[in-house]
Structures are given as C-alpha cells and as structure tokens.
Amino acid sequence: MENINIDKQRHVSNEIEMPLQNGFSNDFDESSVKKYSFLKGSIPRLRDGDPDVDRLISANKPVVITDSKLVQSAKDWNLEYLEKNMGNGKNFVFQSDTRKFMYHDEKRVTQWPGFRRPTRRYEMKFSNFVEMLQMGRERLYLQQTLNDTVGPNMVRDFVKFRWEWCTRYQRLCRWGDLTSNLLLVGMEGNITPGHFDEQENFFAQILGYKQCILFPPDQFECLYPFPVSHPCDRQSQVDFDNPDFTRFPKFQHVKAIEAIVGPGDVLYIPMYWWHNIESLRSSTQSNTFSHEVPPSVTVSVNFWYKAAAIPDRIERPLKANHKVAVMRNIEKMLTEVVGDPEEIGNMLKTITEGRYDHQQQISYDTYHQS
Ligand SMILES: O=C(O)CCC(=O)C(=O)O
Numbered sequence: 001m002e003n004i005n006i007d008k009q010r011h012v013s014n015e016i017e018m019p020l021q022n023g024f025s026n027d028f029d030e031s032s033v034k035k036y037s038f039l040k041g042s043i044p045r046l047r048d049g050d051p052d053v054d055r056l057i058s059a060n061k062p063v064v065i066t067d068s069k070l071v072q073s074a075k076d077w078n079l080e081y082l083e084k085n086m087g088n089g090k091n092f093v094f095q096s097d098t099r100k101f102m103y104h105d106e107k108r109v110t111q112w113p114g115f116r117r118p119t120r121r122y123e124m125k126f127s128n129f130v131e132m133l134q135m136g137r138e139r140l141y142l143q144q145t146l147n148d149t150v151g152p153n154m155v156r157d158f159v160k161f162r163w164e165w166c167t168r169y170q171r172l173c174r175w176g177d178l179t180s181n182l183l184l185v186g187m188e189g190n191i192t193p194g195h196f197d198e199q200e201n202f203f204a205q206i207l208g209y210k211q212c213i214l215f216p217p218d219q220f221e222c223l224y225p226f227p228v229s230h231p232c233d234r235q236s237q238v239d240f241d242n243p244d245f246t247r248f249p250k251f252q253h254v255k256a257i258e259a260i261v262g263p264g265d266v267l268y269i270p271m272y273w274w275h276n277i278e279s280l281r282s283s284t285q286s287n288t289f290s291h292e293v294p295p296s297v298t299v300s301v302n303f304w305y306k307a308a309a310i311p312d313r314i315e316r317p318l319k320a321n322h323k324v325a326v327m328r329n330i331e332k333m334l335t336e337v338v339g340d341p342e343e344i345g346n347m348l349k350t351i352t353e354g355r356y357d358h359q360q361q362i363s364y365d366t367y368h369q370s
Contacts, residue, residue, distance in 0.1 A: 028209035032189070032281035033260065036213070036240065043214060043259035043267070048165075057169055060270040060321065062214050064259045068266050070303075071204040073160035075263070077299050078207055079130060082154075082185065086126035089149025093129050094119040094141045100191045101141045104231040115231055133187070133295045141192075142185040146301070166202055166303055175200050176306025184300045186279045194223060194236035194276040196324075200305040201269040205261040208282060208298030212267055215256045215274035218320035220327075222254035223274055227341050228331045240276060271307050272321040 046053050048068040056063040094101050102118040109115055119141075124132075129142050146158060158181075166178070179199060188208070194215070203212070215223060224247075226232040238248045245252055260280070261267050269275055279298040318326070334344045 027283040028260070028262070028280040029283040032278075033211055034213075034278065036256070038254045038256050039213065039258050040255045041257045043212070043257050045259065054172065057268050058173055060273075062257070062259075062270060062273060063268050064261060065266045065268065066264065068162065068165055069264075070162045070165050070202065070266050071206055071301055072162070072264070073157040074206050074301065077154075077157070079133070079185070079295070079297055082299070083126055083130050085151040085153045087149045087151040087154070088125055089147065090123040091126055091129060091142055091144040093122045093124055093132075094143060095122065096120075096139050096141070096190075099139060099189050100193050101186075102193050102232060102235055103195060104235075105233065106231075108229065108231040108233075111229065112231055118232075129185075133297070136295070139187060139190065141187070141190050142183070144183050146181045146183055166305075169202075170305060173200070174308040176308070179304045179306055182302045182304070184298070184302070186298050188279050188281045188296045188298065190279045190298075192275075192277045194238070194240060194274050195234050196225075196272050196274045197234065197269070197304070198271060198307065200271050200307060202303040202305075203261070203267040203269055204301050204303065205263055205265045205267070206299040206301060207263060208296070209260055209262045209280040210298055210300065211258060211260050211278045211280055212269075213256050213258045213276040213278075214269065215254060216320060217272040217274075217324050219254055219256070219274065220320070220324055222250040224248045224251070227335075227344070228328055229335045229341060236274065270321075272324050 043062045043064055044052065044056065045064040045066060046056075048065050053063055053065055096119045100118065104115075104118060106121070109117065126142075129140065132138065132140060146154075148155075150158070169175070170178070194213075196217070223236040224238055226235055226237055238244070238251045243251050256274075259267060282296045314322070331344070331348075334347065335341075338344050338347065
C-alpha cells in the first residue's frame with residue numbers, strides 16, 4: 001500500500017458550516033456505516049488553507065478538504081429546489097434491482113454476448129424522477145452532467161461555484177481541462193461499487209452523507225478489474241459484500257482507507273484510485289415515501305479534470321498509477337489486434353508464465369552448462 005498519511009480518526013468533524021436544509025438536520029445513521037475488515041485507516045481531513053492540502057493533492061493522495069466553500073452557492077440544492085430549478089431537460093436516471101449501481105458502457109454491450117446489464121437507464125424530466133422517488137417502488141440514482149438546460153437560478157448558483165479554488169489546483173498540478181460536472185442525486189443506501197476513473201476528481205458533497213472507500217492504484221491486482229474491452233471496464237469484479245475468494249484470492253489482502261463526507265466537504269479522488277461510494281442513511285430525513293414528506297436523498301457534484309500531461313522523462317521505478325496506465329495500454333493494443341478476450345488472456349499468460357518468475361527461471365548460464 002502506498003505510504004499515505006493515515007489519520008486513525010474515522011469520522012467527520014463538526015465543522016460543517018452549511019446551514020440545515022429544508023428543516024432537516026444533516027445527520028447520518030451510524031449503523032449504516034459499513035465496517036469492512038479491509039478498512040485500514042482514514043483519509044486525512046484538513047481545512048482549506050492547510051499547507052498539507054497542497055502537498056497531498058500535488059502528490060496524488062486523497063484528502064477531504066473542509067471549508068473550501070467550493071459549492072457553497074449550491075447549499076439549497078435539495079429535492080424541492082432541484083425540482084423547481086433543474087429546468088425541463090431530460091436527465092439520466094438509473095434503476096437497479098439491488099442497491100448497487102455498477103457503471104457499464106452501453107456501446108460495448110452487444111460485443112459481449114450473455115452480458116446482463118447491472119442497471120437500466122432512463123431519460124426523464126427531474127419532476128418525473130421525483131414522482132418515481134415518491135412512489136417508492138424502485139431504487140433509483142440520477143446521474144446527470146450539468147448542462148445549459150438547467151434553470152436560471154441554478155445557472156446563477158453554478159457560476160458562483162468557487163471556480164478560482166479549483167483552477168488554482170488545476171494549475172498547481174498541471175491538470176488538463178475540466179471535462180464535466182456530474183450531478184448525483186441518490187437514495188440512501190445506493191452504492192456505486194468499486195471502480196477507478198481516468199480523470200482527476202474533486203467530489204463535492206452537498207446534501208446528506210456518503211461513505212467513501214478508496215484503494216490506492218497499487219491495489220490493482222487485489223481488485224480484479226474486468227477486461228478493458230468489457231462493458232464494465234475499470235470496475236472491480238469483486239462483490240465487496242460477498243467476495244468470492246476462490247476466483248479472487250488476492251482480495252483477502254486488499255487494503256483501503258475511508259472518509260465520510262457531508263455537506264460542504266470536498267474529497268479529492270486522484271486518477272486511478274479505486275472508489276466505492278455509499279449513500280448513508282439519514283437519521284432525520286424521511287425514509288418512508290409519501291407526498292407530504294420528501295424522500296431522503298444525497299446530492300453531490302463532481303468536478304472531473306483531464307490528467308496532467310505525461311512527463312518528458314519517465315522516472316523508474318514506475319509509480320503504481322503509471323504501471324496501471326502502461327498495463328491498460330498493452331491490454332488495449334492486444335484487444336485491437338487480437339479481438340477475442342479469451343485469446344488475449346491465453347497470450348498474456350504465455351508471455352509471463354514461467355518466464356518472469358525468479359524461483360523457476362533457468363539462467364542462461366545454467367542452461368548452457370548442462
Ligand atoms: O457518488 C457516487 O455514487 C459515485 C461518484 C463517483 O464514482 C465519481 O464521482 O467518480
């Protein structure tokens with residue numbers, strides 16, 4: 001595991017300055033926090049302006065930043081406000097038969113016969129999403145890139161995000177452009193299972209609490225991602241709640257760190273860091289569905305940035321994130337040339353088996369002496 005400054009303290013501080021929203025207090029139910037044996041510590045939680053924030057972000061290490069006010073202007077973004085102000089554009093809403101919302105790439109589905117979609121994707125107006133939430137029949141997760149269909153109040157809030165705060169890090173770390181801001185409105189108990197992204201991420205929490213579990217890139221082999229050409233590329237094949245140690249034996253040794261983020265917090269999720277994110281149960285918002293009481297939801301907005309350019313001089317030994325990039329490129333090239341994933345697996349095994357294992361390696365000298 002990478003040498004990360006582990007703060008043993010597990011929880012949120014009480015420094016959240018955002019006002020209570022809609023009369024609800026922003027509390028979560030402790031019993032909904034998962035206690036996995038692979039959790040080995042906490043992600044550092046630091047106030048904006050602490051010099052360690054710059055140090056950690058520059059070193060591609062996760063950190064929860066408090067008091068940044070990055071999305072202070074979105075403090076009113078609860079279900080009622082969003083319903084009034086999201087505009088009439090259509091939003092992507094995912095429905096899952098379980099609590100898990102694993103991402104899949106729709107374009108690749110036909111290339112994998114027998115693939116069963118983990119979720120169904122609908123496009124609907126925000127008001128229809130709220131109606132469906134209120135009916136309470138299905139588990140839903142709205143995940144919509146913020147675009148110009150939002151109403152004027154939300155445009156005003158968006159413009160007032162503390163852009164200069166992100167831009168400072170974008171420059172400091174030489175990241176590329178901001179690619180998108182994804183708005184996530186989810187039901188308590190929703191889980192985005194373990195995966196990594198190929199972008200830098202400032203993950204800003206607005207309403208409710210989320211348990212964020214992060215694994216460094218050097219845990220890649222313990223997390224068994226799907227093949228790169230699979231619809232679930234970048235996602236772990238392991239079900240964290242019911243791991244199959246026969247298929248995925250190294251998962252027994254996996255190590256992670258965690259944070260609970262609440263309103264006003266910003267979690268820096270570095271590129272290639274695996275993350276599993278669960279919306280915690282509110283101890284005060286309603287979890288019964290009725291027209292009088294709005295259902296309990298979590299609201300987050302992320303800020304995805306393109307990675308920094310590859311340095312002119314590659315430093316050896318390679319860092320874990322660079323190794324992941326190299327491995328993915330090799331796998332992608334093989335996929336392009338060979339096509340059949342089974343064949344790719346056989347070829348990769350042939351390249352390595354018995355050849356790079358020091359115990360079994362017959363040295364050139366030994367071979368020629370016999
Ligand atoms: O909040 C979530 O459920 C998932 C967010 C996520 O995976 C991301 O921002 O990369």
